[in-house]
Amino acid sequence: MKIPFSWLKAYVPLTSTPEQIAADLVRLGHEVEGVELPRAGVKGVRVGLILSKRPHPDADKLSLLQLDIGEAEPLAIVCGASNMGEGDKVPVATIGTSLPNGLKIKKGKIRGETSCGMCCSETELGLAEDASGLLILPADAPVGMEVGEFLALEEAVFDLSITPNRGDCMNARGLARDLAADAGLPFTDVVQADVVTSADVVAPVVAVAAGEDCPVYLARRIDGVKVTDSPAWMQAALLMAGMRPVNGIVDVLNYLMLTMGQPMHAFDADCLAGDVSVRTANDGEPFAALDGRNLSLRAGDLVVSDANGVLALAGIMGSLPSGVTDQTVNIMLESAFFRPARISETRRSYAMVSEASMRFERGVDPLMVAVAMNQATAMICDLYGGVAGAVTACGDAAAVNAGVEVHCRISRIESRLGITIPPATDEVLARMGFGISRQDDQLHVVVPPFRHDISIPEDLSEEYARVIGFDAIPAILPPLAATMPVQKSRFIHDAVAGGFLQVVSYAFISADEQRLFVADDGMDIALANPISDAMSVMRRSAWPGLLNVARHNLNRQQPGVALVEQGRTYARSDRGHDENSVLAWLVTGEMEQDEWYGTARSADFFDLKGAVEAWLSVRGLSGRFVADDAIQGLQAGQSAKILVGRSEVGRIGRVDADIAARFDIDAPVFVAEMALDLLPAAKPAKFAPLPEFPGVERDLVFLFERGCSSDAILDAVRSAAGKLLTEARIFDLYDGKGVPDGKVSLGIRFVLQDGSRTLTQEDSDAASTAIIAAMQKRFDAPLR
Amino acid sequence: MMSEIDALKVQLESLQSEALAAFAAAENPAALQQLRVHYLGKKGALTEVLKGVGRLPPEARPVIGQYVNDTKAVLAGALERGEAELAVRAKAIRIQAERIDITLPGRKAAAGGLHPVQQGLDEMTEIFSQMGFAIAEGPEIEDEFHNFDALNIPPEHPARAMHDTFFIKDMLNEAGTEPMLLRTHTSPVQIRAMKRFLSESGEPPLAVVAPGRVYRCDYDVTHSPMFHQVEVFKVDRNVSMAHLKGVLRHFLSAYFEKDVGIRLRPHYFPFTEPSAEVDISCVFCASKGCRICKGSGWIEVLGSGMIHPNVLRAVGIDSSEFSGFAFGLGVERLVMLKQGIPDLRLFFENDVRFLRKMGGTR
Known part of the structure; x- marks a missing residue:
């Protein structure tokens, strides 16, 4: 809401600077979003008389002007406008002036001709958003005078954001009262205008059937008005306050609403049929609103109606047919107090907002209802002629919110x-x-x-x-009891320590993306009012979000990315809905780039598996990776469930190539997801004595059928080697030259150790023999 | 006799100077070793000279013996020095040969990092946790009761319009009366935490910090439909606005790692009374006035106030006996201010160049 400084001064003799007033308003709880200084903004712009105008010798569209701005010598100015002529008076921005649009006027040459200033349009003076041509000033404008002074531009306009609890300050009068009280200055309230009424003009017949929602309702006819544009000063004032002039009647009502706070409505009285009634709507009653919408009302909506139907959604918006136009001759003015909660509810249900509803839903001053009605009547009769009738008054304003x-x-x-x-x-x-x-x-x-x-x-x-x-108010630390230090969640910290960058993506994705990794089982949670289709469904997997981030970065010449996200996934459940904490990873592209010490290497399944294993191991857990070809969206043969103990806590695998292609990614993409709520608590490490005796390390290389699981092979090694075994791992994998087709050569390294003695050759020979036998028996795998 | 002694002496002297010259000319330890054998070995030159001693009269032998021993000692010492010198020289050669270009970049360790929002959340919750606030969380899909009604925002309240709320399609609250929604602020955690706390402990004091994601149906240059808030509140006997100011100043100074001035401005929130917007002295220009603070020297950072009695009543706390303060701060906003990030959208674009630059591995 914009309030010109002069409007405040009409109620209270403020002498402070606009900056000081703004600070006072802020201190009193009225947020000032900005202070415009229209007059100061055009300082240096003066009234100039065009003495001569001739075409620029080198440019068709430019003119050379000689202007008198009250100095001894006329000014030469090159001008691009065409709507001015000799003898016109125009605003001239002199050298050194800074215009509201930031333009600084300097002496210059335009196509070889010297220009000592600039003639201005309304746009350049900050008076209008667009203008064609120069602002031509009235002939009586004194040459040389500051234009801001001549146009009586406001010293300041306050742009305010009034909080919803202060309906009383959504106008100049209320703000002025706060400022006056605060500064100890006298507050001059509006005086009741004298209105001459005529018995020839009938008083409207009004029945208020919904007295609780409408405790005060005043109506009056004014007959024989001639609706013209409102006077220039009022139009200027409304524009200054950020409102567009509409017509003479509406402008008066808007002006009074902004200054006095009471929204009023004018009906074209000749469009009314029969008595006026303030009542609740019937279910389904039609209403053609002023904003062009045709509504079907619901029982409970408060309306003003006549014999033919609804004239207005009370306090919110009038009907299109009953509005005042240039052709209107007789009007019915309405001034009322509507119950705020009613207005708010109705307005919200139709997603309507108007200057009137904003004030009614915050509560207007009940004692201004009649004052404003008279003020409006006096102004309308004064400006547009017309004869006012008596006021029909329903309800007792003095009883509203009283006591x-x-x-x-x-x-x-x-x-x-x-x-x-x-x-x-x-x-x-x-x-x-x-x-x-x-x-x-x-x-x-x-x-x-x-x-x-x-x-x-x-x-x-x-x-x-x-x-x-x-x-x-002083700043004092309150006594605070020590709390249990809360264990900070290390989930994400451990994940980024593994070399992954944490990302944060939106919790809503597109329905299409949802379907990539989750079947349509009816458990999706969709938004009723999404911002776009791309953000319409609460995610059930973090993978689509990660794929989008990967795409964004690969499109920006990143050779590869390693990403991790911690967040929630959302799905319907028996309880209504579940929000599950997940940690999700993605790797794609180059894990290592060409360097002086090595060559580039692309991410594969085992990069990610290693990261997940390391992350689990930090929490004292170890995961089992069980091949699973049926994970939606992942490539069969490169995907697995992750089990900790007996429970499935996550999934890992390569994203289906067609899905990756949807995200414009050609390289293999690997993703994993861990359900944090299902994960067992981290186990603190238990001490075990360090071995005192050295271990024995042996390597054995076997020829296996391709397709043997190394998990199974190592399990068999462990059970064959006996209890001295402390470690067994695959140290080599080879299927190149010398290895028959369909076979693969695996090197197994194992370590034996005993806490009580140094092991002998016999010990390791025995273990080797047992392992060789087991490999032969279990896998038909000979020693190589 | 003298002449024989003299002759031997001369012989020894010339042997010594010859040997020393040879030692000095030796270029490596092997050459030196050969010279050692040649001069001092069992069949070496010095031994040869010693053989001549037998021909001397007995009384002359000790004199010559002394000469021989002296020469031997000189040569042995020279050899030792020569060997040491050669070792030093050899090491220097090896070091020279092993020179590397230490300006080559180091082997890259995989560089991960926390998202700047995460860092902010961690820092903020840590400060409050250290001050004695317990951490709580709540659901993001909420009902109208917790998000609005219990916070003194009844359905017809104009403040509901200030929250651009996302509603869930076809999902009603437990009573089946109202649609579920995405919480528009972390304040519903106030209600949930107070209810839970009261059922566990009976009555205040309680002091809680509640970080989390919130949602508003608003998407432009300065608004993200999802962002993060931290809700902080304390309920006890005699909690006053002065305490609110004290906690705010302590927190903001700790977070910005400098003594920041704070300014409270009266404002309106339905769930607090009085309510205040909180400004901090501009951290960019030391309150001199700059582009960030729009010349005012102050930057608005959060909303706060004394918990409205209706909110306490909604969870069964007697507002005539207990009072409390509450505030909610926008995590992205504070992180942007602290780290000089100019655009909210950078947080959710997740450009790895940005994340690497801002990422801290704490």
């Missing part, structure tokens, strides 16, 4: 704020409209009817706090 009282102990407020409250602050609150009395520690406050936000002692504490100033 709200708050009693509490001052010490309670003081303890909440952590300061003592000086009695002088009571006077500030009194100037803001509160009735305050104190007796010892007892505080008794009568809340003014325009403050719909105050009903309990805590509300008062805020009023005291903002009047005293939050700066006055």
